[in-house]
Amino acid sequence: MAKKRKITIKQYLSAVLRVMRHSFGLAPSSAIFKAMDSIIQAILPIATTYFAALTTTFLVEAYSGAEGASEKAILYVMLTSVFGVFSLVWSGATSVISQKTRYTINSAIEDEMILQLSRLPFEMYDDKETIDLYDKAKRFSHFFGYVFNTIGDIFSSFIGAIGSIVALSLITPYLSFIILLAVLPGLIIQMRLTHKQIQHWEGSLVTRRRRFHIGKLLMESRKMSEMRVYGVAKYLVGLFKELRDIEKKEDIRIEIKSTWQRSLADIIGALVELGALIWIALQIIDRAQPVGQFVYVQQLVSRALAQMGNLADRMASIDEDLANLVDYHKFMELPTVDDSGHELQKAPEEISLKSVYFTYPKTKKQVLKDISIDIKRGDHVAIVGENGAGKSTLIKLIMGLYKPTDGDIYVDRQKLSDVNQESWHKRIALLGQEFIIYEACNLRENITLGDVSKEPTDHLVDRAVEAAELGEVIDDLERGDKTYVQRWMADETSDTKATELSGGQYQRLALARNFYRDAPIVILDEPTSAIDALAESRIFDRLFVSKKTIIAISHRLSTIEKADVVYMMKNGAIVESGKASRLIEQRGEFYKMFSSQIKKP
Numbered sequence: 001m002a003k004k005r006k007i008t009i010k011q012y013l014s015a016v017l018r019v020m021r022h023s024f025g026l027a028p029s030s031a032i033f034k035a036m037d038s039i040i041q042a043i044l045p046i047a048t049t050y051f052a053a054l055t056t057t058f059l060v061e062a063y064s065g066a067e068g069a070s071e072k073a074i075l076y077v078m079l080t081s082v083f084g085v086f087s088l089v090w091s092g093a094t095s096v097i098s099q100k101t102r103y104t105i106n107s108a109i110e111d112e113m114i115l116q117l118s119r120l121p122f123e124m125y126d127d128k129e130t131i132d133l134y135d136k137a138k139r140f141s142h143f144f145g146y147v148f149n150t151i152g153d154i155f156s157s158f159i160g161a162i163g164s165i166v167a168l169s170l171i172t173p174y175l176s177f178i179i180l181l182a183v184l185p186g187l188i189i190q191m192r193l194t195h196k197q198i199q200h201w202e203g204s205l206v207t208r209r210r211r212f213h214i215g216k217l218l219m220e221s222r223k224m225s226e227m228r229v230y231g232v233a234k235y236l237v238g239l240f241k242e243l244r245d246i247e248k249k250e251d252i253r254i255e256i257k258s259t260w261q262r263s264l265a266d267i268i269g270a271l272v273e274l275g276a277l278i279w280i281a282l283q284i285i286d287r288a289q290p291v292g293q294f295v296y297v298q299q300l301v302s303r304a305l306a307q308m309g310n311l312a313d314r315m316a317s318i319d320e321d322l323a324n325l326v327d328y329h330k331f332m333e334l335p336t337v338d339d340s341g342h343e344l345q346k347a348p349e350e351i352s353l354k355s356v357y358f359t360y361p362k363t364k365k366q367v368l369k370d371i372s373i374d375i376k377r378g379d380h381v382a383i384v385g386e387n388g389a390g391k392s393t394l395i396k397l398i399m400g401l402y403k404p405t406d407g408d409i410y411v412d413r414q415k416l417s418d419v420n421q422e423s424w425h426k427r428i429a430l431l432g433q434e435f436i437i438y439e440a441c442n443l444r445e446n447i448t449l450g451d452v453s454k455e456p457t458d459h460l461v462d463r464a465v466e467a468a469e470l471g472e473v474i475d476d477l478e479r480g481d482k483t484y485v486q487r488w489m490a491d492e493t494s495d496t497k498a499t500e501l502s503g504g505q506y507q508r509l510a511l512a513r514n515f516y517r518d519a520p521i522v523i524l525d526e527p528t529s530a531i532d533a534l535a536e537s538r539i540f541d542r543l544f545v546s547k548k549t550i551i552a553i554s555h556r557l558s559t560i561e562k563a564d565v566v567y568m569m570k571n572g573a574i575v576e577s578g579k580a581s582r583l584i585e586q587r588g589e590f591y592k593m594f595s596s597q598i599k600k601p
């Protein structure tokens with residue numbers, strides 16, 4: 001069961017204040033306009049009612065022949081209608097401006113959050129708490145503009161209700177007092193309902209996340225083929241429904257439970273209204289009040305009740321969002337990677353790892369043990385080992401994405417943790433095991449994203465395409481490298497073409513991006529696992545004649561043999577190192593692992 005997260009009045013008010021301060025900072029003119037709008041929306045109907053009441057009074061007087069009453073009646077009719085027209089025009093204008101305000105504020109918040117997400121220390125992406133926090137904070141950010149508007153509405157309902165009650169007290173203070181009493185139960189019931197809903201929402205995070213992932217999976221055609229062959233698609237649809245129902249049923253149960261309470265509150269409100277109307281009717285019959293006061297009381301009482309109801313509704317509706325605001329602020333205050341540190345001015349001459357140990361945060365298993373290696377500029381290094389040996393982890397540490405738990409990594413005798421990350425990453429072209437295909441981009445963009453700091457030219461793109469042997473693929477396409485790489489991007493109306501590539505072709509595309517980057521250090525983590533052996537051999541032949549520093553993880557002996565030095569990893573430690581030919585002669589771990597690929601004489 002999730003921890004109860006009740007938001008206190010103090011937290012509520014301070015959250016409201018924060019939203020207002022933040023909105024004002026982001027869009028000052030919109031914020032001022034909204035405040036003005038709230039006041040006008042609250043006062044205008046009261047003024048209209050006032051004139052409508054006067055109109056009625058003078059109409060009755062004119063009807064009974066009183067002198068001068070008819071002119072006044074007509075005058076007030078006109079005034080009432082002027083107010084009415086003004087009301088209409090005003091609310092038309094505000095709805096447009098509100099939309100724009102919401103857009104301005106929402107997008108500012110969204111940008112802020114995405115930027116913050118992209119600046120978190122890398123290991124935080126692995127941290128469940130951070131991701132949970134982001135989830136909740138994101139939810140808040142989507143609703144920020146809405147919350148801002150709702151706060152305006154709350155303010156407006158509040159002034160509207162208070163205004164009506166004050167206006168009623170001009171007739172008799174009792175009336176105002178009774179109405180205040182009548183709206184209390186409704187307010188309390190609404191607040192309690194919301195608290196229950198928040199708790200439910202918080203408690204069902206895992207259910208919701210599972211459902212989300214299944215929903216996403218079911219929409220991916222590539223994954224669908226495996227799921228259908230395994231016969232799990234139907235099973236997953238069932239699970240999806242089940243998860244959705246669990247979530248919704250509880251919501252409905254809470255709603256039903258409070259329905260009768262709310263009906264009771266409504267009945268109390270209706271009775272109070274009836275009492276007030278009977279009272280004013282009797283007063284008018286006794287000639288203690290003018291006839292128009294019936295309109296006045298009827299309008300104001302129903303308005304006071306409606307506005308109070310509105311107030312409760314609105315307050316309750318943003319209660320949950322305000323609770324998420326706390327998470328939003330927590331998220332925005334997470335530490336980000338600082339961009340200070342020693343700037344690398346040129347490609348480093350040496351990378352050295354000195355007795356590096358590593359354990360992933362919040363886990364126990366030592367993934368790297370006492371790793372010491374020196375990589376000089378221009379070295380071609382291969383890292384080999386079974387799945388789970390720690391190869392990819394080693395690369396993540398060299399990239400500076402994680403810090404060693406013990407030991408240090410140096411770049412030109414400078415501790416890597418003291419080196420400015422951006423200046424380090426600029427020197428590296430990485431192709432990870434889980435490479436990215438930018439589905440929102442065409443083939444060419446997928447390549448030029450390798451280095452967004454340089455102006456793309458045909459020459460640079462062609463060179464990368466050639467090195468990754470992607471030319472044939474592109475030549476076969478009607479639109480060449482302007483083709484999108486995900487079939488659903490195709491569009492007849494805008495004549496946009498898209499294609500689906502094979503696994504190996506996608507990998508070549510990612511490889512082309514890596515080559516396009518043209519960095520002095522190239523890191524490749526099983527970059528050719530889906531590429532056929534001959535092509536891999538050719539690609540690496542070309543790569544290994546370059547003067548670049550290369551760190552490559554591969555399972556193919558023909559590739560490994562090209563490296564100057566091979567590091568064989570086992571259970572997080574380096575167990576053998578040297579040229580492949582020497583390691584084969586040694587008849588040790590390396591020989592054992594690659595024996596099936598070694599040509600027997």
Ligand SMILES: Nc1ncnc2c1ncn2[C@@H]1O[C@H](COP(=O)(O)OP(=O)(O)O)[C@@H](O)[C@H]1O
Pocket residue numbers: 126360363367385386387388389390391392393394
């Ligand atoms: N983000 C992570 N959090 C916790 N453990 C991880 C993470 N990534 C990898 N591991 C663990 O670290 C070990 C080494 O993984 P990895 O470096 O990916 O191996 P390799 O690349 O050699 O196949 C494995 O036991 C794996 O379960």
Ligand SMILES: [Mg+2]
Pocket residue numbers: 391392393433525
């Ligand atoms: Mg790996």
